[in-house]
Amino acid sequence: MVMGTTLEVTVYRPEVQTLQALADLEAAHALIDAFDRSMSLYKPDSDIVALNARAGTGPVSVSDSFYDLLAASNYYAKLSDGAFDITVQPLVELWGFYRNTRQTLPPKDDVDTVLKRVSYKNVTLNEENKSIALKEGTALDLGGIAKGFAIDRAIDLLRSRGVAAALINLGGNVAVFGPAPNGEAWSVGVKHPREDRLIGRIRLSEGAVSTSGDYDRFFEVDGVRYNHLIDPRTGWPVPGLNAVTVVAPTATAADALSTAVFVLGAEAGLSMLEQCSGVYGLVIQPGQNSDNFIGTEAVFSVIVTPVPAENTSVSIDFTDEFSPAVQTASMGQARPVEDCIPLR
Numbered sequence: 001m002v003m004g005t006t007l008e009v010t011v012y013r014p015e016v017q018t019l020q021a022l023a024d025l026e027a028a029h030a031l032i033d034a035f036d037r038s039m040s041l042y043k044p045d046s047d048i049v050a051l052n053a054r055a056g057t058g059p060v061s062v063s064d065s066f067y068d069l070l071a072a073s074n075y076y077a078k079l080s081d082g083a084f085d086i087t088v089q090p091l092v093e094l095w096g097f098y099r100n101t102r103q104t105l106p107p108k109d110d111v112d113t114v115l116k117r118v119s120y121k122n123v124t125l126n127e128e129n130k131s132i133a134l135k136e137g138t139a140l141d142l143g144g145i146a147k148g149f150a151i152d153r154a155i156d157l158l159r160s161r162g163v164a165a166a167l168i169n170l171g172g173n174v175a176v177f178g179p180a181p182n183g184e185a186w187s188v189g190v191k192h193p194r195e196d197r198l199i200g201r202i203r204l205s206e207g208a209v210s211t212s213g214d215y216d217r218f219f220e221v222d223g224v225r226y227n228h229l230i231d232p233r234t235g236w237p238v239p240g241l242n243a244v245t246v247v248a249p250t251a252t253a254a255d256a257l258s259t260a261v262f263v264l265g266a267e268a269g270l271s272m273l274e275q276c277s278g279v280y281g282l283v284i285q286p287g288q289n290s291d292n293f294i295g296t297e298a299v300f301s302v303i304v305t306p307v308p309a310e311n312t313s314v315s316i317d318f319t320d321e322f323s324p325a326v327q328t329a330s331m332g333q334a335r336p337v338e339d340c341i342p343l344r
């Protein structure tokens with residue numbers, strides 16, 4: 001257990017290097033654990049808690065990697081027009097998602113008051129001296145991007161240690177490189193949003209897959225589900241989608257973009273993905289008709305961005321049962337407008 005979820009690391013080396021492979025696992029775990037100690041809001045001596053405590057007091061120097069993570073967060077906030085915004089911390093707190101403390105809705109006035117403290121524009125980055133200044137009242141929550149960022153750094157570490165191929169899965173954020181042992185592409189399952197089974201598979205030879213879902217953390221009032229993904233523009237949990245899965249060249253991009261698409265919704269979200277080269281995704285949302293797929297609780301539909309035929313390193317496939325519910329939708333944007341990967 002690390003970063004509040006389960007960490008799974010698989011490495012491949014030639015048979016004679018079994019001890020090195022064990023050491024690789026230890027090293028990847030230790031690195032991700034160190035990121036957890038630095039970026040967790042649950043650890044009172046973490047860097048993020050210290051930074052939040054200094055909001056309004058001027059620039060604070062941070063480590064290079066911490067700076068890179070905040071720079072990436074800022075990049076995705078701009079790219080998504082503020083849908084992805086790490087300054088949602090006071091809203092996540094108000095909605096009780098840190099300790100699942102809430103069974104009722106917060107008063108509307110409280111939401112509006114807290115919302116005034118939320119904007120990525122309240123974070124000032126200074127590249128030259130690697131410092132961050134938070135406006136008074138601002139607090140950061142890296143939960144939408146930190147797992148992806150930590151995985152990318154662990155993948156870099158495994159590569160530099162001479163690992164031939166690897167997979168890291170940190171609570172549904174997955175990154176892979178190198179040839180899988182059977183010589184085929186790696187395969188990452190796409191979960192049914194309400195049942196313990198898969199609706200499809202993503203095959204990729206290198207890169208990352210991340211999912212944001214309404215089933216991770218939520219509570220219900222009068223039969224309505226309020227989930228932990230919060231719209232920074234309204235202050236309310238985002239209604240409408242069940243899950244978003246994004247495939248991208250880096251885990252940081254996949255993680256931030258899956259959170260962003262969830263907030264933007266199917267149309268705006270998928271058209272944002274289409275502006276990013278090498279980035280694909282799908283949304284699962286409530287369905288309306290018999291063409292859609294049926295779970296025990298509800299009916300769902302799926303929209304997926306097309307993967308161009310010339311890209312032979314990624315495919316997104318659905319099981320026979322679910323594929324009739326899948327629509328392939330091109331939002332009509334030419335790619336690539338952006339590369340969507342500010343950092344490796």
Ligand code: AMP
Binds near residue numbers: 143212213232
């Ligand atoms: P993920 O599962 O990667 O989509 O991350 C969800 C987590 O990101 C939540 O539990 C919050 O900690 C945080 N979060 C919620 N809403 C947002 C948002 N609009 N932008 C960035 N992070 C968010």
Ligand code: MG
Binds near residue numbers: 254257
């Ligand atoms: Mg995310």
